[in-house]
Amino acid sequence: MTHPQPSPYRAAAILALLAQTLFCYRLTIPSKLMFDEVHYVPAARKLIGLVGPSNIEHPLLAKEIIAGGILLFGDNALGWRFFSTLAGTATVLGVFAVLWLMLGRVRPAVFGALFALFNFTLFVQARIAMLDGFMAAFTLLGIASLLWAMRADATRTAWSRWLLGSILLGLAVAAKWSAAPFVAYAGIAFVAVRLNDARARDRSVYAALNAGGHRHWPGMAAVPAILTLGAVSVTAYFLTFAPAFFYHLDPMTLGKLLPFQARMYAQQTQVLPSHPYQSPWWSWPFMVRPIWYLYEPADGAQRGVLLIGNLAILYGGLTAVAACLFGWWRDRSAVLLASAGLWIGSYAVWAVIPKSIGFFYYYYLPSIFLCIALAVALDHFKRGKRWDEAVLIVVLGLFVLFYPVLSAAPLSGPNAFHFWTWFPSWV
Template sequence: LSLGELALYGADGVLISAGKLEYADGASALFDEQTLVPERESYMNSTYFDEIYHARTALEHIEGVYPYEISHPPLGKLIIALGIRAFGMTPFGWRFMGTLFGALMLPFLYILLKNMFGGTAVPVCGTVIFAFDFMHFTQTRIATIDTYAVFFIILMYLFMWRFVSGGRLWNLALSGLFFGLGAASKWTCIYAGGGLAVIWLVYWFTRRREENFWSKLAGNALFCIVFFIVVPCAVYYVSYWPYGEAKGMSGLAMLFSEDYAEIVINNQKYMFNYHADLVATHPYSSRWYQWIVDGRPILYYLANFGDGTKSSIGAFLSPLLCLGGLLAVIGAGIRAFKKRDGRAAFILIGYLAQLLPWIFISRLTFEYHYFPSAVFLTLALCLMFDESRKAELPGWRGNLLAFTVVSVALFVMFYPVLSGLRVAEWYSTHLLKWLPSWPF
């Protein structure tokens, strides 16, 4: 156990001066920087929400300690640990990698949009709309694992699109690899894998009349067994390396030991039972039918200062993306079935793959579980704008630009309740609280 600076408080909550303390020789270093002790705990100097689990577990991986938080696969917390290694066990350190991955989402999303829709206006505006989405901003600033799941979902769908739109097999292989990395970060990526499987089946169904169809299908199926089952399972299995080391194992040989395999298998059982049997309540929990209309944001942080100001951090989608995207998804569904539009089907399948499983889950859920769906809401909106462009509808460019500008304006308007910025209570309570169920 390592200690930096130690601050002691009296029963009245007041910091006890170091001059009033008696301590053994050698302990003076624990009390020599009392001026650096913050006046009050906040998200700027402490963990908030699930950071208390994930940042701690990331540090435990660094220190070789068996992890405390084992209700999710290890990879996301191992990525968080990279930031801690670089910048220390500080808020900046444990949040760095999430913010980096949040930024890296954008160029890959742009490439996906460019591949699907061509041109420049739609991909650029679509990327800006997602970049200024509330959830994208809030979720990538907190040291939890959802950011990595969404990052890998974007990549696995990017390369699946490249394959089904005429690309080579290496695109399919990369899609499978990123599926494995995503699954090793959070199980929500397994839902995405289900979407990829449906897309793959639809792709081959549309080619059923081609010459040598069955031999082509069989060869591709074997390829997918390697890159969507064998490789992901290997990635997933190896991600438990720190668990093995914490139990005293070392070297490649541990991967082939019964003890290591038992650790991995037992953790899968634990995770399944944990999520299946979780019985808990939370004041900011919500259900899937609330997510799709921004009905109940989750409040990550709230501090009242007693002077008419407060600081809060809420996680929810931009209302414009949430509602506009939902209408666009419905439109994509209509296009997929009526016009056999491949792009629309791709988007619809991806969206439903992320949403439908939550309909059947009775455990405690939160709006941040809708974060992966924001990717497909963005794609659906871009599809509608691109169809307007192709149909040469008057004003399509102006509508696209207006939607983008309003998205940015809403982000600026709601920035205080997304970032924790201290503002007057009337601003968040009266100007930003559009629904009674919004908790800030």
């Protein structure tokens, strides 16, 4: 006897409520700026006043959203961080949607979303006014929209969803440039899926790239789809610069818009002095050097916020990526390849990005994709067994253990950090 599938919409609503509640609880502590908020909140304040260019190494969108929070709730901790909580919730739902669209089942989608929710990186980034949380939210939702277009049953529906995904990926890049590769990955994935479908049905490459007779992205030809993806995402990106045209000092003009991108690139790639929390890209999967976003007396108590990964997700996720690659080699499962590919694509690009120094928080997006790989691997290799529940218990246990230094809870004193710094490089 088969049991009916639970409603994905009900599951998504429960996940959203859980995530938003968790992210908002004691959000205003610390009540002062911490870590890179000292860059982005002042930039948001200048945007509100249209003062002039500020923090020009990054595009405007994430700072515009932070500015919106300040306008809505005031220039305080709630205003700085509230929209980051929404971005965190959207990221959890994005993981759920991607898994549901990939697998067609609610259970692994729920487990993947819970892995993301209790992965320390997402929790911490959802409670701080930084750019990465917005970038990740738009990226996950953009990927989900393109997968949704892939599952469409009519041409018009496929195109509308493809346009939505293109806009969202453009907005991801407008939050932070590290999302830019996903626009290219989307075009590559479109062609790869079409060629794979054609090979399975013994159709020609010409037929694969044309519009007719396809079950994935019906009615969409490859060249118009890819051109639309590029044009729409680029347009969405540049539209977010609109406030800069109204600056009181050095306003943007159409003639300056492209040269300004070169200035941003120069700022991004300049040689920076060493930083106590810097770490090379190859070390991030092993969490050699996490980052203390806060460790000092604040709001009447010793408090800390440690950006660190959940060990069960980081190491379990790496195992899952390897398992997905093995499963793809053995079974030629496109889902397994895609699950591993999301992590590989988001992480490997850091080997070639010309940054003079790196930080563990650059691993934020790859750490989310580990949750997808873990959920897919558990579903594929252990179906019928409850290994997913066992893994979630470990993930949740570690979250509870580290919660005091993820949430800026009161600590026993200045030396309390020793309980959570298990290795010398974690101090």
